[in-house]
Structure formats: structure tokens, C-alpha cells
Amino acid sequence: MAERSYTSREELDQYGFHPGVTVMAPVVCILLQAMLPKDLPWLLHLDLPLIATIFFAVSRRSPIAGTVTGTLIGLFQDGLTNHPFGVEGIAKGVVGYVAASLGFAVDIDNVINRVALVFTLSLCQGGLLYLIAHWLLGQTSYQLLPMDELISALANCLIAIPVFYVLDRFRVRD
Amino acid sequence: MESFFVRFKNPLVLIAIVLLQVIALAMQVQRPAKDADAPAGARANEREGAAPDGRNVSLLRRWTVTAITPLEAAAQSSTSRVRGAWDDYVNLRHARQQNAALQDEVARLREEEASFAEDAAQGRRLQRLLAFREQYALTNVAAQVIGTSGSERSHVLYLDKGSDDGLKPDQPVITPDGVVGKIRDVFPHSSQLLLINDPSSGAGVILANTRIRAILRGSATGQVQIDDLTADSRIKVGEPVITSGGDLVFPRGLPVGTIESIAPDPLHQPYTAILIKPAVDLNRLEEVLVITATSATLPPSAAEDAAAAEATADANQRAADLIAEKLPSLESVAAATNGAGSGGAGAAAGGAAGSTAAVPDDPESQVGGLPGIPNSGLPKSRAALHPDRFSPGAVPPATDMTPGAPSQSQSQSRSPEQQDPQQPRQQ
Numbered sequence: 001m002a003e004r005s006y007t008s009r010e011e012l013d014q015y016g017f018h019p020g021v022t023v024m025a026p027v028v029c030i031l032l033q034a035m036l037p038k039d040l041p042w043l044l045h046l047d048l049p050l051i052a053t054i055f056f057a058v059s060r061r062s063p064i065a066g067t068v069t070g071t072l073i074g075l076f077q078d079g080l081t082n083h084p085f086g087v088e089g090i091a092k093g094v095v096g097y098v099a100a101s102l103g104f105a106v107d108i109d110n111v112i113n114r115v116a117l118v119f120t121l122s123l124c125q126g127g128l129l130y131l132i133a134h135w136l137l138g139q140t141s142y143q144l145l146p147m148d149e150l151i152s153a154l155a156n157c158l159i160a161i162p163v164f165y166v167l168d169r170f171r172v173r174d
Numbered sequence: 175m176e177s178f179f180v181r182f183k184n185p186l187v188l189i190a191i192v193l194l195q196v197i198a199l200a201m202q203v204q205r206p207a208k209d210a211d212a213p214a215g216a217r218a219n220e221r222e223g224a225a226p227d228g229r230n231v232s233l234l235r236r237w238t239v240t241a242i243t244p245l246e247a248a249a250q251s252s253t254s255r256v257r258g259a260w261d262d263y264v265n266l267r268h269a270r271q272q273n274a275a276l277q278d279e280v281a282r283l284r285e286e287e288a289s290f291a292e293d294a295a296q297g298r299r300l301q302r303l304l305a306f307r308e309q310y311a312l313t314n315v316a317a318q319v320i321g322t323s324g325s326e327r328s329h330v331l332y333l334d335k336g337s338d339d340g341l342k343p344d345q346p347v348i349t350p351d352g353v354v355g356k357i358r359d360v361f362p363h364s365s366q367l368l369l370i371n372d373p374s375s376g377a378g379v380i381l382a383n384t385r386i387r388a389i390l391r392g393s394a395t396g397q398v399q400i401d402d403l404t405a406d407s408r409i410k411v412g413e414p415v416i417t418s419g420g421d422l423v424f425p426r427g428l429p430v431g432t433i434e435s436i437a438p439d440p441l442h443q444p445y446t447a448i449l450i451k452p453a454v455d456l457n458r459l460e461e462v463l464v465i466t467a468t469s470a471t472l473p474p475s476a477a478e479d480a481a482a483a484e485a486t487a488d489a490n491q492r493a494a495d496l497i498a499e500k501l502p503s504l505e506s507v508a509a510a511t512n513g514a515g516s517g518g519a520g521a522a523a524g525g526a527a528g529s530t531a532a533v534p535d536d537p538e539s540q541v542g543g544l545p546g547i548p549n550s551g552l553p554k555s556r557a558a559l560h561p562d563r564f565s566p567g568a569v570p571p572a573t574d575m576t577p578g579a580p581s582q583s584q585s586q587s588r589s590p591e592q593q594d595p596q597q598p599r600q601q
Contacts, residue, residue, distance in 0.1 A: 031245055033324035034332075041457040044326045063184035071191055079238025080321075081328035082358055082368060084202035085231060086195035088325075093195070097188045129327070136199055141373050142327075143394045152326070 015059040015171040025167060026052045026073045034080055045152045047122065049073045051160045053092050054121055055167050057099035058108045070096025084137070091128040095121050111161060118160040122153035202231050227359060236361050239332070243364040246321040247334055261288045299461060302350045313467040315339050317347075319459045320364070329372035329396060331355075331459065336363045344423055346465045352429035352453030353377065353417060354462055365464075369456050370430070371396045378420035379430055384408045387418055390430060390450065398431060400448040401439060409436060415450055425465065429453045 017025075029048035037044045053073050057066030074092030078085045099121055106113045126149040133142035179186065227235055265284035300316075315335055323330040335341055337360045347354045347367050355375060358368040368375055371392040379390045379400070386409065388400045403409070413433045419426030431452040439447040558565040 030324065031242060034242060034321045035246055035249055037322045037324065038319060064187045067188050067191055076238060077324065079235050080242060081323040081325050082330050082372065082374060083328055084199050085234060086199040090192050090195045093188065093191050136196060137203060141394055145395065
């Protein structure tokens, strides 16, 4: 009888990254996010740090790592806005957790799965930011704009495909 | 118990991290104190998100900005070079396609042309800024935009000048076209500019034609609007909007924009939503001016205006004096007051020629008031011409009265029989 070895999906598809990549990739995403809209204002619809959060979360497949990565990226983003620290931190922390949890269930190397994941989580982040602004900060003027959220989610999907492809080059199997 | 933490390790970590951030949020959010005495325009700048951070938060933001802005500044300068090189490349390629024989010559000319055009464009921009500075006679600092917040919900830009260049929070930022926003936070070599279309932004404005005062606010969608006015048929689309100076941030009279649309606000009846088209393209800002102080000396045109205003005020004062002289009631009241101060009804008539100015300042003529502050008390009542029992001073103070004793007025009003019934009637 042939000998079989049972390996969990988590063990099979868990990836790691060089520390330099772990730090520099989100920083570059945040830097581009801050710089590009100066000349191309429509790029504000994009959220490159969100794409980085999702990528690292689904690649590592660790909800704790996903939460921490998302929180740190979000807090860094908060530092560049006039919002209190924690608005993006909470939203991206939750997104990182959900992305890592979903990473167990889906094949992250499939382009369609990646697009669906980014689209869903972009909308989720929009909803979370609305809840934080409305419930935690009491900003009643903050509106949920479904059309804008949809455009942002689609734009993130489009840009996520090449970004994931580039970041895939830096993956190291654990 | 241990198995519980091991089993729910992931959600517990998530809950802990989120909870920590919620607590941090609660500590950061500070509601501005409502100052009832502050003008309405000034309260426009009290919104959350418009004020600088607290000390600890500011430190965190400073670290973040200090980490990012040098990279942004470096990237900005290198982008300019790359853009120039790209232009040169495009020009060269275009020249080759046009004429192979003259490609070197054309390339050189194109390169020079591109360089000159860039210099000329920059020169024109700086010339406009210089002319604007002279026109407004303000102390200001020219700054370059190096980055954005990167968030669709936060309309914030970063400037390449900071506290080392004399910038401070709440200083207004403008361009020759109009108002841009105000400095929200400053760092040593950079600063955070809050645009007027941010939801936390506000400014006191005047509608230039109707002279109606209002408060300008940004919106979540990045639009600039006035939402504190009720429907008024005098307000028309296209009317210019200028700063009122009432917010104590922006100098008075700077162009803000024009009215783009007027529509009823269904969420805040009976107010209207007046949408403003900003005079400045807030999405394409490169150089801005930060007003660090208003000049002590006025420019010639403003000085002429001030002289004319002063002359008008003098003329009005003279006219008021003439009218005052022709109004006898004013003089007689003052004289009567003077007479009362010297005591007695007879003196009131005789004191008509007395000084009217001496009365209010005389502490003897006043009751109560603060020591050292003239006219802070109430004037003493004048003596009555025909005193009765209700006149002040006609009744002795309560301390002098005996319980059960008949009052003086009762004694006087009684008949002799009533005064002493036991005394025999004298015929």
C-alpha cells in the first residue's frame, strides 16, 4: 500500500517574507498613496495600503499576523491624515484578520479569488470606516457613498492584480 | 481555562487590538469648548479634526510625518527631473520623426524650448505670487505642496515648509486665486495643510453682492458648501463669495469662490444647501502662500481707502454734534441730572447751566458700582418735587421702627378722636 502523508492546507500554502520586504512594501505603498494623488487626484479612489494588507494576510495565513500587519499599516496611514489614530488602524486590523481567515478556505493563487477577495474586503473596509466615524467618533456628516465605494473597490481590484504579481516574487515558502 | 485561550487565541488577539485602539480613539477625541462669546465665524474653526492634536498624539503624528515627508520631498525633486528627461526624450523622438536631416538641431532647439517653457511657466507663477504679496502687503511664506494624506476622506496636503520657516497652526493658506485652507499642524521641516473642502474645515464668509454673512464648510464628498442660510431670493447662482474675517483665521476680503448651485437641504429644513465652486483648483495645487502675519503698514490703495473712511467718520461725527446741539431734551435731561446731584428740586431748575459731563463721573451721584471704574453704578434718585409717603426717604428705615407702634403716616391720617379715644373730646 502506498504511503500517504497528510499535510494541511495551512502548512502547504504558508509563505514568509524577507524582513526588508515586510517593512518596505507597505511603506512604498503608503508613500505612493500619499504622492500620486497630488498629480492624479482620481488615484485617491485607490487604497494601495489595503492591497498590501490583504496580500500579506492571505500569504502568511495567520490571523494574528494579519491583524498586526493591518493595524500597523492603518496606524501609519492615520498619521498622515487629520483623523485620530485608530480609525484606519481598526479597519485594516479587522480586514487583515478576515483576509487571513479566508485565506484558509480559498486558493489565493487564483486570480479570480484574489479579485473577489479584494473587492469584498474593500467594501468591508468602507463599511467599517463608516461605522467607526458614525458610532465611535460621532461624525454625523460622514456619509456612506455606495457609488464611490463601488468605484474604489473596482479600482482596487484592477490594481491588485499587478501588485500581487509583483509581491509574489518576494514570497518565500516557510 | 488554558484551552479556552489557546482555542480562541486569534479572535482574542483581534478583540484586544481593536479594544486598545478604541480606547486610544476615546482619549484623542476632544470636543472643543463652546465659547458663547466667540463670533459665529470663529466657531466655524472649532470642529473636530480642524484643531491641532494633543501633545502625545502630535508626537506620534510627527514621527509618521518625519518618516514620510523627506521621502516625499526627494521623490518630488526626482520626479521633476524624470519628467524633464521624459519630455526631452519625447521631444527628441518627435524631432527625428519630423526631419532626420535636422534631428540634432531640432532636438537641441526642442530641448531648450522645453526648458525655457518650464522656466517661463514657473517664472509666471512666481511673478503672480510676488504681485499678490505686494497687493495684500502681508508677511507670508511661499511653500510647495509635496504630498497628500492619501485618503479620500481626509483633504489634507503636506507643504515643504515648517516651524523652522515661521509657520504656525491656524495660519491661513492662499494662492493668488483665493483661499486654499489653513495650517493644521506644523513640524520642523514640513506642515499639514487642511483644505477648505475637508469636512472638519470651516470659514466665515460674506456673499459679495447681498452682504449676507455665512459659514463655509467642507463636506464628506470634498465639496465646499454653505448650509446655515435659509432660502433667500436675493442669493443668486454666480454670486462671488469672499472671506468675512470673522473666523479670526482668514483676512477679510479674500476670494473663496462663486455660488454654483442653490437647493433646499432636505435633511436640514428650512436651510438651503448652497454649493460653492472654489476659486482655487484644490486638486491641482503646486505652490501656495502661507500668511504668517498681516503687515503693520497698509499698501497705497488700502491707505487711500482708510483715509476716505476716516474722513467720512469725521463728517458723520460733526453731523451728530450739530443734531445734538439742536435737541433741547438732551440738554435738559443732563441738566436735571446735574441738579439732582447737587440735591434738591430747586437746584434742578437752577442747575441747567451746570456741567453735564461732571455728573456721570461723580461717585457721589451714583449708588453701588465697582471701585475705580467710572459709571459702573446706578445714578442716585432725584429729590421729588411733591414728596409723599412713597417718596424715597419719607419713611424711616426698618431698624428705627418699633413693633406694634402705629406708622407715622397712619398717625398723621387719623382724626383726633381716633388718635386717643380715651381722651375727652374738647369742645
